[in-house]
Amino acid sequence: MDTSSISSTSTLPENKLHSLPESPLASPSIVCKVRARIPYPGGSFYLHLYTNNMDTKEHLAIVFGDEITSLSLNEPRENETEMDRKVRGAAPLQNNLSDTPKTLSKAPVVRIHSECYTGETVSSTRCDCGYQLAESMRLMSLQKSGVVVYLRQEGRNIGLLEKLKAYNLQDMGHDTVTANLILNHPADGRTYEMAQLILKDFSINKMQLLTNNPDKVEKITENSDIVVESRLPMLPSWWIDPSHADHCETLHGIDACPTPINDLATDIDTTVENTPEYLENSLNKAKSVSPAAFSSYERHIRPTKPTMSEADKYLITKALKMGHLLDIPKF
Ligand SMILES: Nc1nc2c(ncn2[C@@H]2O[C@H](COP(=O)(O)OP(=O)(O)OP(=O)(O)O)[C@@H](O)[C@H]2O)c(=O)[nH]1
Numbered sequence: 001m002d003t004s005s006i007s008s009t010s011t012l013p014e015n016k017l018h019s020l021p022e023s024p025l026a027s028p029s030i031v032c033k034v035r036a037r038i039p040y041p042g043g044s045f046y047l048h049l050y051t052n053n054m055d056t057k058e059h060l061a062i063v064f065g066d067e068i069t070s071l072s073l074n075e076p077r078e079n080e081t082e083m084d085r086k087v088r089g090a091a092p093l094q095n096n097l098s099d100t101p102k103t104l105s106k107a108p109v110v111r112i113h114s115e116c117y118t119g120e121t122v123s124s125t126r127c128d129c130g131y132q133l134a135e136s137m138r139l140m141s142l143q144k145s146g147v148v149v150y151l152r153q154e155g156r157n158i159g160l161l162e163k164l165k166a167y168n169l170q171d172m173g174h175d176t177v178t179a180n181l182i183l184n185h186p187a188d189g190r191t192y193e194m195a196q197l198i199l200k201d202f203s204i205n206k207m208q209l210l211t212n213n214p215d216k217v218e219k220i221t222e223n224s225d226i227v228v229e230s231r232l233p234m235l236p237s238w239w240i241d242p243s244h245a246d247h248c249e250t251l252h253g254i255d256a257c258p259t260p261i262n263d264l265a266t267d268i269d270t271t272v273e274n275t276p277e278y279l280e281n282s283l284n285k286a287k288s289v290s291p292a293a294f295s296s297y298e299r300h301i302r303p304t305k306p307t308m309s310e311a312d313k314y315l316i317t318k319a320l321k322m323g324h325l326l327d328i329p330k331f
Contacts (some may be wrong), residue, residue, distance in 0.1 A: 017188060028054050030197045032073035035089030042141050046089075048073065058150040059194050061202070062137065066143035068202050103203075107229045109146040110207040111136035112195045112216060114153040117160055118167075126167070126310045128236050134300035135209050135234065149195045156180070157189035175317040176280075187322065192219040194247060198224060208232050212324040231325075236315060239329050244268070311313055 030052040037044045048061040061070075063259055072093050077084070082092060113136065119129030133148065142144030155163030156178060166179035177187040199205070199220075206227040209217060217228050225270070318324040 003012070026053055028052065028193055030059070030194065030199060030201060032070040032201060033088065035063075035073050037068065038062075040137070040141060043137070043144070045137070045141070049192075050201075052194060053117040054194070059152055059198065060150040061198055062140075062148040062150060063202075064137075064140040064147070064331060068147055068204070070201050071203065083316050106134060107206040107208055107309065108205065109136075109140055109206060109210060109232065110199070111140075111146070111148045111210040112151065112192065112220060113148050114151050114156065115188055117154060121302075126170075127163060127314045128311050129312075131236060132234055135237070139210070146202070149198050149201075149203070150194075151190070151194055153190045156187070157191070158183070158185045175321065177317060177321045178316060188215070190219075192222075193218070195220060196224050199226060212235055212318070213327050214323055214325060233325065235326070236311070239315070239326075241329065 031052045032048050032050050035046050043064075046063045048063060050059045051060070052059065053123050067279060069091070073089065073275045075150045075303050076093060085092060103129075111128075111132075113133055116127060116129035118124040119127045119131075120133055123130055133256055133317075136148055138148075140148070158166070161185055165183055166174075166176065169179035169182055170176065174182065176302070191326050205225050208230045209220070209228045210232045211217065217231055218275075220226055221228060286301070315324075315326060316328055319326040319328055
Protein backbone atom coordinates (compact mmCIF):
# COMPACT_ATOMS: atom_id res chain seq x y z
CA MET A 1 0.00 0.00 0.00
CA ASP A 2 1.27 3.46 -0.90
CA THR A 3 1.52 5.38 2.32
CA SER A 4 3.62 8.21 0.94
CA SER A 5 0.76 10.64 1.37
CA ILE A 6 0.63 10.15 5.14
CA SER A 7 2.02 13.36 6.57
CA SER A 8 5.37 12.79 8.26
CA THR A 9 4.47 14.26 11.61
CA SER A 10 2.32 12.37 14.03
CA THR A 11 1.91 15.50 16.11
CA LEU A 12 -0.13 17.53 13.70
CA PRO A 13 -0.88 21.02 14.89
CA GLU A 14 -4.47 20.25 15.66
CA ASN A 15 -7.12 22.61 16.90
CA LYS A 16 -7.16 23.86 20.45
CA LEU A 17 -9.18 20.95 21.78
CA HIS A 18 -6.26 18.64 21.42
CA SER A 19 -3.63 19.89 23.80
CA LEU A 20 -3.23 18.38 27.24
CA PRO A 21 -3.90 19.98 29.75
CA GLU A 22 -4.44 23.67 28.99
CA SER A 23 -4.97 25.41 32.30
CA PRO A 24 -6.75 24.42 35.46
CA LEU A 25 -9.57 26.74 34.41
CA ALA A 26 -10.01 25.39 30.88
CA SER A 27 -13.42 23.95 30.33
CA PRO A 28 -13.40 20.17 29.98
CA SER A 29 -13.06 18.99 26.41
CA ILE A 30 -12.44 15.77 24.58
CA VAL A 31 -11.41 14.80 21.10
CA CYS A 32 -11.73 11.52 19.26
CA LYS A 33 -8.25 10.76 17.95
CA VAL A 34 -8.94 7.58 16.03
CA ARG A 35 -11.72 5.19 15.04
CA ALA A 36 -11.04 1.62 13.93
CA ARG A 37 -13.22 -1.31 12.92
CA ILE A 38 -13.06 -4.30 15.23
CA PRO A 39 -14.41 -7.63 13.97
CA TYR A 40 -16.83 -9.13 16.45
CA PRO A 41 -18.97 -12.29 16.41
CA GLY A 42 -21.78 -11.59 13.95
CA GLY A 43 -20.34 -8.35 12.53
CA SER A 44 -18.08 -5.48 13.52
CA PHE A 45 -18.06 -2.47 15.78
CA TYR A 46 -16.02 0.74 15.75
CA LEU A 47 -13.65 1.47 18.59
CA HIS A 48 -13.18 5.22 19.19
CA LEU A 49 -10.26 6.47 21.27
CA TYR A 50 -10.53 9.81 23.06
CA THR A 51 -8.07 12.16 24.70
CA ASN A 52 -9.12 15.02 26.93
CA ASN A 53 -7.80 18.00 28.87
CA MET A 54 -8.79 16.71 32.33
CA ASP A 55 -6.79 13.50 32.75
CA THR A 56 -4.24 11.50 30.79
CA LYS A 57 -6.41 8.44 30.30
CA GLU A 58 -7.56 7.07 26.95
CA HIS A 59 -11.32 6.83 27.36
CA LEU A 60 -13.06 4.75 24.71
CA ALA A 61 -16.34 4.32 22.93
CA ILE A 62 -17.48 1.05 21.39
CA VAL A 63 -19.94 1.93 18.64
CA PHE A 64 -22.28 -0.44 16.82
CA GLY A 65 -23.85 0.71 13.54
CA ASP A 66 -22.97 3.46 11.06
CA GLU A 67 -25.55 5.93 12.29
CA ILE A 68 -23.56 7.08 15.29
CA THR A 69 -20.64 9.28 14.22
CA SER A 70 -18.12 11.41 16.09
CA LEU A 71 -18.02 15.14 15.40
CA SER A 72 -14.50 15.68 16.73
CA LEU A 73 -13.11 12.75 14.73
CA ASN A 74 -14.41 14.13 11.47
CA GLU A 75 -13.36 17.70 12.12
CA PRO A 76 -10.67 18.80 9.64
CA ARG A 77 -7.13 18.99 11.08
CA GLU A 78 -4.53 21.43 9.92
CA ASN A 79 -2.37 20.26 6.97
CA GLU A 80 -3.79 16.79 6.87
CA THR A 81 -4.04 14.71 3.73
CA GLU A 82 -6.90 12.42 2.79
CA MET A 83 -4.59 9.51 3.71
CA ASP A 84 -4.08 10.98 7.20
CA ARG A 85 -7.83 11.06 7.59
CA LYS A 86 -8.17 7.45 6.45
CA VAL A 87 -5.48 6.32 8.86
CA ARG A 88 -7.22 7.92 11.81
CA GLY A 89 -10.57 6.58 10.60
CA ALA A 90 -12.17 9.95 9.75
CA ALA A 91 -14.62 10.39 6.88
CA PRO A 92 -13.19 11.85 3.65
CA LEU A 93 -13.21 15.63 3.66
CA GLN A 94 -15.58 15.86 0.71
CA ASN A 95 -18.33 14.31 2.84
CA ASN A 96 -17.25 16.22 5.89
CA LEU A 97 -19.75 15.45 8.63
CA SER A 98 -18.42 17.92 11.15
CA ASP A 99 -20.97 20.68 10.79
CA THR A 100 -23.97 18.48 10.12
CA PRO A 101 -24.64 16.41 13.23
CA LYS A 102 -26.62 13.32 12.32
CA THR A 103 -30.07 13.11 13.78
CA LEU A 104 -30.54 9.63 15.18
CA SER A 105 -33.82 8.00 14.26
CA LYS A 106 -34.45 6.90 17.86
CA ALA A 107 -32.80 7.11 21.25
CA PRO A 108 -29.92 4.64 21.04
CA VAL A 109 -29.08 2.02 23.62
CA VAL A 110 -26.14 3.26 25.68
CA ARG A 111 -24.05 1.57 28.34
CA ILE A 112 -21.71 3.69 30.45
CA HIS A 113 -19.20 1.18 31.62
CA SER A 114 -16.23 1.58 33.95
CA GLU A 115 -13.06 -0.38 33.41
CA CYS A 116 -12.61 -3.61 35.35
CA TYR A 117 -9.32 -5.28 34.44
CA THR A 118 -9.99 -8.19 36.75
CA GLY A 119 -13.52 -8.92 35.58
CA GLU A 120 -13.03 -8.22 31.88
CA THR A 121 -9.47 -9.16 31.00
CA VAL A 122 -8.56 -11.95 33.39
CA SER A 123 -12.17 -13.21 33.68
CA SER A 124 -12.54 -12.85 37.45
CA THR A 125 -15.85 -14.19 38.71
CA ARG A 126 -15.68 -11.98 41.77
CA CYS A 127 -17.88 -9.39 40.02
CA ASP A 128 -20.32 -9.17 37.09
CA CYS A 129 -18.34 -6.57 35.09
CA GLY A 130 -17.11 -8.95 32.35
CA TYR A 131 -20.61 -10.27 31.87
CA GLN A 132 -22.13 -6.77 31.73
CA LEU A 133 -19.70 -5.59 29.09
CA ALA A 134 -20.13 -8.71 26.95
CA GLU A 135 -23.90 -8.69 27.35
CA SER A 136 -24.31 -5.02 26.43
CA MET A 137 -22.15 -5.54 23.34
CA ARG A 138 -24.15 -8.63 22.41
CA LEU A 139 -27.41 -6.68 22.64
CA MET A 140 -26.05 -3.80 20.59
CA SER A 141 -24.74 -6.15 17.94
CA LEU A 142 -28.21 -7.74 17.73
CA GLN A 143 -29.72 -4.31 17.16
CA LYS A 144 -26.83 -3.17 15.00
CA SER A 145 -26.84 0.05 16.99
CA GLY A 146 -25.65 1.35 20.33
CA VAL A 147 -22.67 2.75 22.23
CA VAL A 148 -20.66 1.52 25.17
CA VAL A 149 -18.86 4.51 26.66
CA TYR A 150 -15.88 2.81 28.28
CA LEU A 151 -14.42 4.96 31.04
CA ARG A 152 -11.00 4.21 32.52
CA GLN A 153 -12.25 4.38 36.09
CA GLU A 154 -10.83 1.10 37.31
CA GLY A 155 -12.20 -0.08 40.64
CA ARG A 156 -14.92 2.57 40.81
CA ASN A 157 -12.05 5.00 40.29
CA ILE A 158 -9.71 3.89 43.08
CA GLY A 159 -7.32 2.30 40.56
CA LEU A 160 -6.13 -1.29 40.24
CA LEU A 161 -3.56 -1.10 43.02
CA GLU A 162 -6.09 -0.03 45.65
CA LYS A 163 -8.73 -2.35 44.24
CA LEU A 164 -6.44 -5.35 44.72
CA LYS A 165 -5.95 -4.31 48.34
CA ALA A 166 -9.74 -4.12 48.60
CA TYR A 167 -9.89 -7.69 47.27
CA ASN A 168 -7.62 -8.83 50.09
CA LEU A 169 -9.89 -7.10 52.60
CA GLN A 170 -12.85 -8.85 50.97
CA ASP A 171 -11.08 -12.17 51.47
CA MET A 172 -10.93 -11.24 55.16
CA GLY A 173 -14.74 -10.93 55.17
CA HIS A 174 -15.45 -7.32 54.13
CA ASP A 175 -17.78 -6.42 51.30
CA THR A 176 -16.86 -4.10 48.41
CA VAL A 177 -18.22 -1.04 50.17
CA THR A 178 -16.55 -1.49 53.58
CA ALA A 179 -13.29 -2.55 51.91
CA ASN A 180 -13.17 0.77 50.05
CA LEU A 181 -14.01 2.73 53.19
CA ILE A 182 -11.29 0.99 55.23
CA LEU A 183 -8.83 2.08 52.55
CA ASN A 184 -10.08 5.67 52.88
CA HIS A 185 -11.80 5.69 49.52
CA PRO A 186 -15.43 6.49 48.83
CA ALA A 187 -17.65 3.50 48.11
CA ASP A 188 -17.91 4.84 44.56
CA GLY A 189 -15.56 7.60 43.39
CA ARG A 190 -16.59 7.72 39.74
CA THR A 191 -17.55 10.81 37.73
CA TYR A 192 -19.47 11.03 34.47
CA GLU A 193 -18.47 14.32 32.89
CA MET A 194 -16.27 12.54 30.37
CA ALA A 195 -19.19 10.32 29.38
CA GLN A 196 -21.39 13.38 28.90
CA LEU A 197 -18.80 14.90 26.57
CA ILE A 198 -18.41 11.69 24.58
CA LEU A 199 -22.18 11.37 24.17
CA LYS A 200 -22.33 14.97 23.03
CA ASP A 201 -19.58 14.21 20.51
CA PHE A 202 -21.92 11.57 19.07
CA SER A 203 -24.82 14.06 19.11
CA ILE A 204 -26.63 11.79 21.57
CA ASN A 205 -28.80 13.68 24.04
CA LYS A 206 -31.42 11.06 24.71
CA MET A 207 -30.88 7.40 25.23
CA GLN A 208 -31.98 4.09 26.64
CA LEU A 209 -29.45 3.46 29.37
CA LEU A 210 -28.40 -0.06 30.29
CA THR A 211 -27.83 0.00 34.03
CA ASN A 212 -29.15 -1.05 37.41
CA ASN A 213 -27.55 1.93 39.10
CA PRO A 214 -29.88 4.89 39.79
CA ASP A 215 -26.90 7.03 40.78
CA LYS A 216 -25.52 6.65 37.26
CA VAL A 217 -28.83 7.77 35.75
CA GLU A 218 -28.78 10.85 37.95
CA LYS A 219 -25.13 11.74 37.35
CA ILE A 220 -25.22 11.35 33.56
CA THR A 221 -28.07 13.85 33.34
CA GLU A 222 -26.63 16.31 35.90
CA ASN A 223 -26.00 19.85 34.55
CA SER A 224 -26.62 18.72 31.01
CA ASP A 225 -29.36 18.41 28.42
CA ILE A 226 -28.95 14.62 28.35
CA VAL A 227 -32.17 12.72 28.90
CA VAL A 228 -32.42 9.08 29.91
CA GLU A 229 -35.57 8.11 28.05
CA SER A 230 -35.65 4.70 29.65
CA ARG A 231 -33.49 2.56 31.88
CA LEU A 232 -32.85 -0.96 30.68
CA PRO A 233 -31.98 -3.28 33.56
CA MET A 234 -28.98 -5.57 33.34
CA LEU A 235 -30.00 -8.75 35.08
CA PRO A 236 -27.15 -11.21 35.44
CA SER A 237 -28.04 -14.14 33.16
CA TRP A 238 -27.62 -16.61 36.02
CA TRP A 239 -30.22 -14.70 38.05
CA ILE A 240 -32.84 -14.70 35.29
CA ASP A 241 -35.87 -16.86 35.89
CA PRO A 242 -37.52 -17.44 32.50
CA SER A 243 -40.86 -18.10 34.19
CA HIS A 244 -40.78 -14.68 35.89
CA ALA A 245 -42.89 -12.22 33.87
CA ASP A 246 -40.88 -9.16 34.96
CA HIS A 247 -37.65 -10.81 33.97
CA CYS A 248 -39.03 -11.41 30.51
CA GLU A 249 -39.79 -7.73 30.19
CA THR A 250 -36.23 -6.91 31.10
CA LEU A 251 -35.26 -5.98 27.59
CA HIS A 252 -38.46 -4.29 26.56
CA GLY A 253 -37.63 -2.26 23.50
CA ILE A 254 -34.78 -4.54 22.51
CA ASP A 255 -35.56 -7.29 20.12
CA ALA A 256 -33.79 -9.95 22.10
CA CYS A 257 -34.63 -12.65 24.57
CA PRO A 258 -33.43 -12.04 28.12
CA THR A 259 -33.45 -15.70 29.07
CA PRO A 260 -30.09 -17.36 29.66
CA ILE A 261 -28.35 -17.84 26.39
CA ASN A 262 -28.35 -21.47 25.42
CA ASP A 263 -27.01 -21.11 21.96
CA LEU A 264 -25.10 -17.98 21.15
CA ALA A 265 -24.99 -18.80 17.46
CA THR A 266 -28.76 -18.68 17.04
CA ASP A 267 -28.92 -15.43 18.97
CA ILE A 268 -26.53 -13.50 16.87
CA ASP A 269 -27.70 -12.69 13.40
CA THR A 270 -29.78 -13.91 10.54
CA THR A 271 -28.07 -12.43 7.52
CA VAL A 272 -26.76 -14.82 4.88
CA GLU A 273 -23.18 -14.90 6.13
CA ASN A 274 -24.31 -15.25 9.70
CA THR A 275 -26.85 -18.03 9.65
CA PRO A 276 -26.85 -20.14 12.81
CA GLU A 277 -25.30 -23.02 10.85
CA TYR A 278 -22.54 -20.82 9.49
CA LEU A 279 -21.75 -19.43 12.94
CA GLU A 280 -21.93 -22.78 14.68
CA ASN A 281 -19.59 -24.28 12.08
CA SER A 282 -17.16 -21.39 12.38
CA LEU A 283 -17.24 -21.63 16.15
CA ASN A 284 -16.60 -25.36 16.10
CA LYS A 285 -13.85 -24.98 13.53
CA ALA A 286 -12.18 -22.25 15.57
CA LYS A 287 -12.48 -24.32 18.72
CA SER A 288 -10.91 -27.35 17.10
CA VAL A 289 -7.96 -25.24 15.95
CA SER A 290 -7.62 -23.39 19.22
CA PRO A 291 -9.94 -24.38 22.06
CA ALA A 292 -9.19 -21.11 23.83
CA ALA A 293 -10.11 -18.92 20.87
CA PHE A 294 -13.61 -18.08 22.01
CA SER A 295 -13.33 -18.87 25.66
CA SER A 296 -13.18 -15.34 27.03
CA TYR A 297 -16.18 -14.18 25.00
CA GLU A 298 -18.15 -17.29 25.82
CA ARG A 299 -17.25 -17.28 29.47
CA HIS A 300 -18.43 -13.74 29.92
CA ILE A 301 -21.58 -14.20 27.94
CA ARG A 302 -22.53 -17.57 29.38
CA PRO A 303 -21.32 -17.61 32.94
CA THR A 304 -22.51 -20.68 34.76
CA LYS A 305 -23.91 -20.56 38.23
CA PRO A 306 -21.38 -22.76 40.06
CA THR A 307 -18.48 -20.43 39.29
CA MET A 308 -20.35 -17.27 40.16
CA SER A 309 -20.93 -17.45 43.91
CA GLU A 310 -18.50 -14.60 44.67
CA ALA A 311 -20.24 -12.50 42.03
CA ASP A 312 -23.53 -13.22 43.81
CA LYS A 313 -22.13 -11.65 46.98
CA TYR A 314 -20.90 -8.70 44.92
CA LEU A 315 -24.33 -8.22 43.36
CA ILE A 316 -26.12 -8.52 46.70
CA THR A 317 -23.87 -5.79 48.14
CA LYS A 318 -24.72 -3.58 45.15
CA ALA A 319 -28.43 -4.15 45.74
CA LEU A 320 -28.42 -3.79 49.52
CA LYS A 321 -25.75 -1.16 50.13
CA MET A 322 -25.51 0.84 46.91
CA GLY A 323 -29.15 1.04 45.92
CA HIS A 324 -28.82 -0.90 42.66
CA LEU A 325 -32.17 -1.99 41.30
CA LEU A 326 -31.73 -5.75 41.40
CA ASP A 327 -34.16 -8.39 42.65
CA ILE A 328 -32.17 -10.81 44.74
CA PRO A 329 -33.20 -14.37 43.89
CA LYS A 330 -33.75 -17.05 46.55
CA PHE A 331 -30.58 -19.03 47.09
N1 LIG B 1 -13.40 -0.77 44.53
C1 LIG B 1 -13.86 -1.85 43.91
N2 LIG B 1 -14.30 -1.72 42.65
C2 LIG B 1 -14.75 -2.82 42.03
C3 LIG B 1 -14.77 -4.09 42.64
N3 LIG B 1 -15.25 -4.97 41.76
C4 LIG B 1 -15.53 -4.27 40.63
N4 LIG B 1 -15.24 -2.98 40.79
C5 LIG B 1 -15.38 -1.85 39.86
O1 LIG B 1 -16.71 -1.48 39.80
C6 LIG B 1 -16.96 -0.79 38.58
C7 LIG B 1 -18.29 -1.27 38.05
O2 LIG B 1 -19.26 -0.79 38.93
P1 LIG B 1 -20.48 -1.59 39.46
O3 LIG B 1 -20.83 -1.02 40.80
O4 LIG B 1 -20.25 -3.08 39.36
O5 LIG B 1 -21.65 -1.33 38.49
P2 LIG B 1 -22.19 0.05 37.97
O6 LIG B 1 -21.39 0.37 36.75
O7 LIG B 1 -22.24 1.10 39.03
O8 LIG B 1 -23.72 -0.29 37.71
P3 LIG B 1 -24.34 -0.97 36.47
O9 LIG B 1 -24.47 0.12 35.44
O10 LIG B 1 -25.64 -1.50 36.89
O11 LIG B 1 -23.36 -2.01 36.04
C8 LIG B 1 -15.76 -1.07 37.69
O12 LIG B 1 -14.94 0.09 37.66
C9 LIG B 1 -15.01 -2.18 38.45
O13 LIG B 1 -13.60 -2.11 38.26
C10 LIG B 1 -14.29 -4.19 43.97
O14 LIG B 1 -14.29 -5.25 44.59
N5 LIG B 1 -13.86 -3.05 44.56
